[in-house]
Amino acid sequence: MKKAVVLLSGGLDSVTALSIAKEQGFECYTLSFNYGQRHSTELTAARMISAQNGAVEHKVIDIDLTAIGGSALTDDKIDVPERLEEGIPVTYVPARNTIFLSIALGWAEVLSADAIFVGVNAVDYSGYPDCRQDFITAFEQLANVATKAGVEGNKLNIHAPLMKMSKSDIIQEGIRLGIDYSQTVSCYQADQKGKACGKCASCRLRSQGFEQAGISDPTRYQ
């Protein structure tokens, strides 16, 4: 059976990427990060969702990105915005996806995995440099010269199945796959129980997605 490491934040996108990996016949190993984000309820969601989806193993790696800062998500002095911003938003975390994919690459090598799945998409997050296809292509090229497996000719593929999908498309695909989105946490500043603020840019994008998909929004709000 093919193996995949799946980056799983516990949000709507990454959970959909996990369901797609599973449908494509991959044995899934899920990877989450405790990186100093504003709340850890998404990690609780990730653990539960991994178990429900039959992931072989779920790892949470600690890496303190607040030591670097530079983002509203990792620096308390920068406020989380309530509107979708033009250009690159202050919620962009410098090199975050590069760092997360690198650690996934290390685990993929130890597991002799065939693929890494990541739930990035360029449509809604066009402002994030590390959510574009150019970035994924460059990372895949790097992955295949960076590791023992790559040097030995065992190609690792980086799958970003949501890349060209809108939030509405992603939700429709997830509903088809049977996902219960009430368990996912997308909010940048969810409370201790995982309830969403309904105001931040991530909440707005998510609720617009349900509206456009014509599906009642199951998100648990504060």
Added chain:
Amino acid sequence: MKKAVVLLSGGLDSVTALSIAKEQGFECYTLSFNYGQRHSTELTAARMISAQNGAVEHKVIDIDLTAIGGSALTDDKIDVPERLEEGIPVTYVPARNTIFLSIALGWAEVLSADAIFVGVNAVDYSGYPDCRQDFITAFEQLANVATKAGVEGNKLNIHAPLMKMSKSDIIQEGIRLGIDYSQTVSCYQADQKGKACGKCASCRLRSQGFEQAGISDPTRYQ
């Protein structure tokens, strides 16, 4: 003044890379990792050497690579070898340089740095996939699509000044730059005081380097 993030393990190579960056006129920000390596005396060396070289700031980031394992350096069940091995050695840590460079990339972006310096070399470490020029080139390409700075056209350069140098060449260059190598720790299993075992592959390579350079080995052995 140009800024550089310098990956600094506290070993012979990275300290030489730091001296080269300084000589080239870079304002240096040094970065070390507490990643679950077998000893942390190299971190003590890194801190001291950063201060002596006038680094503007020295950061130590915690990231537990023992959670991934797969190497004699991050898994206690795998012994550190005493001989230089053919092929890719068991001391290779899966994706380690990719992970370290990714975190350096995040910091470089926050600092608006111009370069990252890394002390890898392909001559002595031909067995490590992530110590080759192909890897550095692929990482540089990734770096320039992964970040806000890259997207905005501010190119980040990855410097690997030791790439084509033998251990003996590196030592001669370091001596010219005034490095006191007795303060550096290269041993895979140094003791609490930073004294080297003299037996592991890294110690052997280092002592051969001094011999070939015709320089008395200043390493503090156990």
